[in-house]
Amino acid sequence: MELVFATHNRHKLQEAVAIAGASCVVFGLDHVGCFDEIPETADTLIGNAKQKAEYVYQKYQVNCFADDTGLEVEALDGRPGVYSARYAGEHCSFQDNVNKLLQEMQGVSNRKACFKTVVALILNGQRYEFEGRVDGIILPAPLGDSGFGYDPVFMPDGFNVSFAQMSDFDKNAISHRGRAIRKMMTFLQTL
Numbered sequence: 001m002e003l004v005f006a007t008h009n010r011h012k013l014q015e016a017v018a019i020a021g022a023s024c025v026v027f028g029l030d031h032v033g034c035f036d037e038i039p040e041t042a043d044t045l046i047g048n049a050k051q052k053a054e055y056v057y058q059k060y061q062v063n064c065f066a067d068d069t070g071l072e073v074e075a076l077d078g079r080p081g082v083y084s085a086r087y088a089g090e091h092c093s094f095q096d097n098v099n100k101l102l103q104e105m106q107g108v109s110n111r112k113a114c115f116k117t118v119v120a121l122i123l124n125g126q127r128y129e130f131e132g133r134v135d136g137i138i139l140p141a142p143l144g145d146s147g148f149g150y151d152p153v154f155m156p157d158g159f160n161v162s163f164a165q166m167s168d169f170d171k172n173a174i175s176h177r178g179r180a181i182r183k184m185m186t187f188l189q190t191l
């Protein structure tokens with residue numbers, strides 16, 4: 001089976017390829033010649049994931065999936081949530097977002113947070129959804145330089161390292177997106 005992952009993020013693509021293993025060949029958007037900035041204008045994770053998958057399906061008629069992820073911080077009433085990518089403003093960097101988060105969390109003792117991922121799959125014209133979640137805490141300062149996004153300031157429960165200090169293999173095993181994509185792969189194997 002072949003699936004196009006509706007993302008330009010090479011970290012995410014590598015994660016998905018590693019999780020899929022030999023059972024499913026996962027391609028990036030360049031495989032279908034898509035270099036568009038795919039709109040994600042919904043105000044929910046599932047809305048954005050569906051919007052991105054639908055865009056690729058309508059334009060290229062290929063089996064595909066898209067994901068959307070949010071970091072939900074308990075003390076910030078679930079922010080940045082669906083706005084995780086643009087938390088510090090339009091066209092901001094990962095570093096800008098991390099800086100803003102750390103600033104908002106200064107002096108806050110409740111550090112609980114979770115990453116949530118929703119995956120929308122379109123397979124032979126049928127639509128499916130999968131979810132993954134990982135709980136943890138927001139660190140007071142960045143640790144590590146692997147990964148992307150909020151990885152340096154997120155420490156998953158049960159570990160004493162940040163996501164940015166873990167190998168890709170270890171992160172995939174427990175991450176929000178890893179869990180959601182693994183659920184999708186398990187489902188595909190039942191077909």
Ligand code: IMP
Pocket residue numbers: 067068069070071084085086094097147148149150151163175177
């Ligand atoms: P996306 O819309 O799924 O790309 O995710 C929105 C934002 O959440 C990204 O721009 C990152 O800042 C953040 N994010 C998503 N996945 C991860 C992750 O695995 N680690 C750290 N940050 C992430």
